Amino acid sequence: YLHDYMPAIRGLSDKTIETYKQSLKTYLRFLREEKGLEDEDVSFEAFARDNVKEFVVWLKGQGASARTVNLRITSIRSFLKYCGQEDFELRGIYESVCQIQKLKEEKHPILYLQPEATAAILSAYDAKSKKHRRNRMMLILLYDTGARVQELADLDIESLHIDAPNPFVTIIGKGRKRRNVPIMKKTV
Structure with a gap:
């Protein structure tokens, strides 16, 4: 996903791929700290909608901004979409996570130089x-x-x-x- 699909098929930049990688690592840390799941024990069931919703709450508790939370959700969705395309049986997990509402982001006015x-x-x-x-x-x-x-x-x-x-x-x-x-x- 990170090494072949994202750079070659989607044409994403190295920085974007690194951001998605960091998001997935953060989710794995959440699963470790909050669910007691070590990396080798993580299965697709760990990406259940309720877990991802708890992840959102956990991120907010960590002081993450709405923009950061939304980026993490987008990264997980992208990963699950890829997995669903590779294995049709995983499509339901992706669709379930897509039902999670993103947080409302604060709009900042664009400042111009005089x-x-x-x-x-x-x-x-x-x-x-x-x-x-x-x-x-x-x-x-x-x-x-x-x-x-x-x-x-x-x-x-x-x-x-x-x-x-x-x-x-x-x-x-x-x-x-x-x-x-x-x-x-x-x-x-």
Whole structure:
């Protein structure tokens, strides 16, 4: 599941796979601490809906945020979906766990930099050295495209289409999805 299916079939990134792995390890820790099940004794019955619901309560008791709890539920569902596809008899466990409601996540408003703050950040990098020019350009590109830092780090020369009539950057985002993002002529 973690070594073949997720990277090859689903095309998930290493970071996503590591997050899912951590979620499953956390569930195994719950089973050990709360149910007295050692790893080698865990069977699919341990993934019963009631156990997963107790896991949610346990996570909240550990101080996990709603977002973390929901991520753990998603990881378990994904694993059980895979198992159900491999063995039809396990499909019922997956469907049962899918009935568990996710927690309501608090929505945080998106905060934007004011033009003065942006100018102050950019002024920290003058044009005197190559390093400063590079860092300034990276900040401008981040600001102009709205890209994540990792997305910017993954850019290569073929990603830049600055000679096009309407310049743009091809960004590879989460899930290895490509998107073309226009950039201002001033950035070019």
